[in-house]
Amino acid sequence: MSIIVDHVNYIYGEDTPLAVAALKDVCLQFPDGQFVGIIGHTGSGKSTLVQHLNGLLKATSGHIYFNGEDIYDRDYDRKKLRSKVGLVFQYPEHQLFEVDVFSDVCFGPKNLGLDRREAELRAYEALRKVGLEEELFYQSPFDLSGGQKRRVAIAGVLAMKPDVLILDEPTAGLDPKGRDEILSQIKRLQTETGMTILLVSHSMEDVAEYVDRIIVMNKGSVMYDDGPREVFRHYKELEEVGLAAPQVTYILHRLKEKGMDVDVSATTVGEAAETVLRALGRR
Amino acid sequence: MLRDITLGQYYQTDSVIHRLDPRVKLGGTLLFILSLFLFDHFTGYLVAVVFLGIVIRLSHVPFRFMVKGMKAILFLLILTVTFNLFLTPGTELVSFWRLRITWEGLAMAVTMAARLTILIIGSSVMTLTTTPNNLTDGMEKMMKPLKLLHVPVHEVAMMMSIALRFIPILLEETDKIMKAQLARGADFESGNIFKRAKAMVPLLVPLFVSAFHRANDLAMAMESRCYRGGEGRTKMKPLIYQRRDRLAYLCIFCYLAVSIILGRLVWLWI
Numbered sequence: 001m002s003i004i005v006d007h008v009n010y011i012y013g014e015d016t017p018l019a020v021a022a023l024k025d026v027c028l029q030f031p032d033g034q035f036v037g038i039i040g041h042t043g044s045g046k047s048t049l050v051q052h053l054n055g056l057l058k059a060t061s062g063h064i065y066f067n068g069e070d071i072y073d074r075d076y077d078r079k080k081l082r083s084k085v086g087l088v089f090q091y092p093e094h095q096l097f098e099v100d101v102f103s104d105v106c107f108g109p110k111n112l113g114l115d116r117r118e119a120e121l122r123a124y125e126a127l128r129k130v131g132l133e134e135e136l137f138y139q140s141p142f143d144l145s146g147g148q149k150r151r152v153a154i155a156g157v158l159a160m161k162p163d164v165l166i167l168d169e170p171t172a173g174l175d176p177k178g179r180d181e182i183l184s185q186i187k188r189l190q191t192e193t194g195m196t197i198l199l200v201s202h203s204m205e206d207v208a209e210y211v212d213r214i215i216v217m218n219k220g221s222v223m224y225d226d227g228p229r230e231v232f233r234h235y236k237e238l239e240e241v242g243l244a245a246p247q248v249t250y251i252l253h254r255l256k257e258k259g260m261d262v263d264v265s266a267t268t269v270g271e272a273a274e275t276v277l278r279a280l281g282r283r
Numbered sequence: 284m285l286r287d288i289t290l291g292q293y294y295q296t297d298s299v300i301h302r303l304d305p306r307v308k309l310g311g312t313l314l315f316i317l318s319l320f321l322f323d324h325f326t327g328y329l330v331a332v333v334f335l336g337i338v339i340r341l342s343h344v345p346f347r348f349m350v351k352g353m354k355a356i357l358f359l360l361i362l363t364v365t366f367n368l369f370l371t372p373g374t375e376l377v378s379f380w381r382l383r384i385t386w387e388g389l390a391m392a393v394t395m396a397a398r399l400t401i402l403i404i405g406s407s408v409m410t411l412t413t414t415p416n417n418l419t420d421g422m423e424k425m426m427k428p429l430k431l432l433h434v435p436v437h438e439v440a441m442m443m444s445i446a447l448r449f450i451p452i453l454l455e456e457t458d459k460i461m462k463a464q465l466a467r468g469a470d471f472e473s474g475n476i477f478k479r480a481k482a483m484v485p486l487l488v489p490l491f492v493s494a495f496h497r498a499n500d501l502a503m504a505m506e507s508r509c510y511r512g513g514e515g516r517t518k519m520k521p522l523i524y525q526r527r528d529r530l531a532y533l534c535i536f537c538y539l540a541v542s543i544i545l546g547r548l549v550w551l552w553i
Contacts, residue, residue: 097488111468
């Protein structure tokens with residue numbers, strides 16, 4: 001079970017004066033159970049890339065394989081692919097339409113052809129997974145707060161029980177508290193279910209703490225594809241393409257320059273504190 | 284999918300035609316369309332085609348963009364041609380089964396087809412070379428005299444430019460919501476007409492919600508910048524006729540004169 005992206009190119013508005021190459025010769029592999037962060041500046045092609053993975057956009061050239069099958073094959077069932085590769089769009093709360101939260105979450109499983117009972121069971125389970133309080137289940141989705149709406153929308157995709165969950169900027173427009181809640185819930189989901197998760201973001205800070213691997217996109221190409229520590233080692237190059245490494249990376253590098261014996265590869269505040277304490281000889 | 288509508292889509296490039304005052308283009312297009320209905324001989328259409336060809340050449344817009352607009356009226360075109368071809372009485376040309384094609388019918392069908400094609404391509408030239416905002420600006424200024432009759436010219440123009448401004452935004456929004464629902468397994472393409480209509484609900488509800496939100500935000504933004512209608516409002520780029528605009532008017536009137544003489548009057552004298 002894995003996704004392989006093989007030399008994919010994509011051009012927006014082909015044959016018009018506004019044609020833009022959004023993806024250039026992208027080759028990637030997503031093995032099972034990994035938590036991957038896809039980082040890039042606005043317009044770097046990260047959203048375009050993830051829309052290819054569930055077949056919403058068709059590559060201008062190149063192939064994508066899901067579990068060894070070419071998704072561009074003529075008889076490939078793309079509707080089934082979309083249930084296996086769940087994609088939560090940016091500002092997903094804009095897709096809510098039902099009279100109450102519960103029926104909205106049922107929409108996905110019902111589209112899979114499941115009977116009512118099974119669909120409702122899955123909806124209930126998904127809503128619990130995203131941590132929504134039960135008394136909100138039968139309210140109109142339009143009456144909820146921004147963070148709650150977003151959780152409902154994520155539950156709407158989770159209820160289809162995908163093998164791979166892709167989240168496109170799940171924290172955009174949320175306050176720091178809402179952001180941390182959503183991200184830690186996603187992390188818990190990943191450890192509990194062993195799902196493959198792809199998290200698209202433009203903020204290193206967001207993903208550094210949670211992911212196993214970071215893919216940096218720049219102008220439609222893959223710039224780095226490595227573990228967080230290895231990627232943040234290139235913090236100067238990242239800055240040149242308009243991205244920043246987490247703040248702790250900068251502090252540790254400064255401390256190192258001043259002659260303190262710290263480990264600059266720490267990516268989270270916790271790790272940084274540890275290495276600073278050790279350097280000070282307090283541990 | 285939804286982006287294939289050319290009529291009313293601006294093609295960005297720099298050309299003499301693009302730089303013309305929108306009033307010239309509006310007036311010119313109106314006169315051009317009017318002229319098409321004055322001819323009773325084929326040479327008139329010939330002149331129109333030559334004139335249109337020159338304008339298209341000057342506009343630097345690839346010809347295939349004009350043709351794209353034709354797709355929308357293809358059905359209408361076929362319908363008109365068929366009806367005219369078979370239902371016009373006159374001297375018989377061929378007949379099979381119950382259908383008769385007459386000389387008059389053939390002439391009428393060809394004329395109609397030519398008229399419609401030139402008309403659509405002609406108006407596409409205007410919309411392809413003028414931004415929607417420019418166009419409404421031009422309309423507002425041209426219709427200013429109607430203000431004396433208490434027609435709310437400015438308000439209508441403002442509504443039109445807002446509506447036009449929102450078309451691409453709503454198209455993009457539709458595209459986004461459609462994709463989001465497709466990702467949730469929605470199916471917009473299969474089933475009978477009732478099933479398909481029902482499948483539109485998950486698309487239309489969020490679209491309306493967002494359209495109302497946007498309208499509300501825009502109204503708020505306009506009000507907080509003290510918008511209070513057209514009274515005493517000045518323009519950042521007021522429309523003033525340049526030398527090239529006067530020249531363009533001259534060209535249009537020359538075309539009108541030549542085409543009417545060749546398409547109508549000459550044949551009266553002979």
